[in-house]
Amino acid sequence: MNIPVADFHCDVLMKLLEDNKLSFxxxxxxxxxxxxxxxxxxxxxxxxxxIFTSLTQRAGIEPVLESIDLFHRQVLTNPEIQWVRSKEDLKASISGGRIGAMLSIEGMDRLNGNPAMLRSLYELGVRAAGFTWNNANWAADGAMEERGAGLTAKGKEFVRLCDELGILLDVSHLSERAFWDMADTASRTILASHSNASSILPHKRNLSDDQIKAIIALQGVIGVTYVPYFVSGHSPVTIEDLLRHIERICELGGEQHVMLGSDFDGIEVYIDQLTGPQDVQHLQDALLKRYSEEQVRRFMSGNAIRFLLQHLPDGRS
Known part of the structure; x- marks a missing residue:
């Protein structure tokens, strides 16, 4: 059995940007x-x-635009890939047997609080946005920023603009206070593209039970991530350790809200038997030992696809 897979976060564009000899x-x-x-x-x-661009790279918006260019030249040139910007695009990719590919931005540092930049990224196909990485910037404090402040006034303005445009709001890297600011400001929903449960492993990048319940209440989704140090404090980290996070989210009422957010190409260490998309069969098999096929289909792709069909913009792009 090979259940369809949807993954809400990978960083392969970052690697392609850093080394122009690599090929998707x-x-x-x-x-x-x-x-x-x-x-x-x-x-x-x-x-x-x-789209993740290190602040050690040259300043300005150029690395973001170059990442989008790489997405077009290396990913979308494939006939087996369908660009997803709308509900209709996603439906077309599924009915056509292609892999839907969507752009997100991880960190808005380079936008400098300029609404025209965000509107332009929307026109270029960006459909999900995390406001910062682990640091603080003009929009928000990140999860690892010691002061733990929330969204700035400009950050809240951008939450409203994202909702207006149809850009999904990603809370994964936010400080806890910024998370609650975003949840309170958003008029639609929020998602966590790649975060786990802090009640299973306390880590500033993981979500508290209250945060998980808030995402569920807003009809959002949570992408469990394969980053070993967000999964378990021991080594080696196993798929069974990852299942504990899925189980906890389900215990909090999240069976319809669990999805996958691997963070592949953003990590250098791996869960045992989960080193790339080709290994996701091992995760599926482990899930099927604990859950029904219907439940596993939801976790592997069903919840993510349903969410996107509810919240992506209308109209064929």
């Missing part, structure tokens, strides 16, 4: 976790490609 289509180097071939092996029906 034919990675002979073995340096990429996410490639076309590995996605096909996994049974992927949807993948979010995050």
């Amino acid at each position: 289509q034919e990675d002979a180097t073995g340096q990429l976790d996410v490639t076309l071939q590995k996605l096909k092996q996994s049974g992927a029906v949807f993948q979010t490609f995050a």
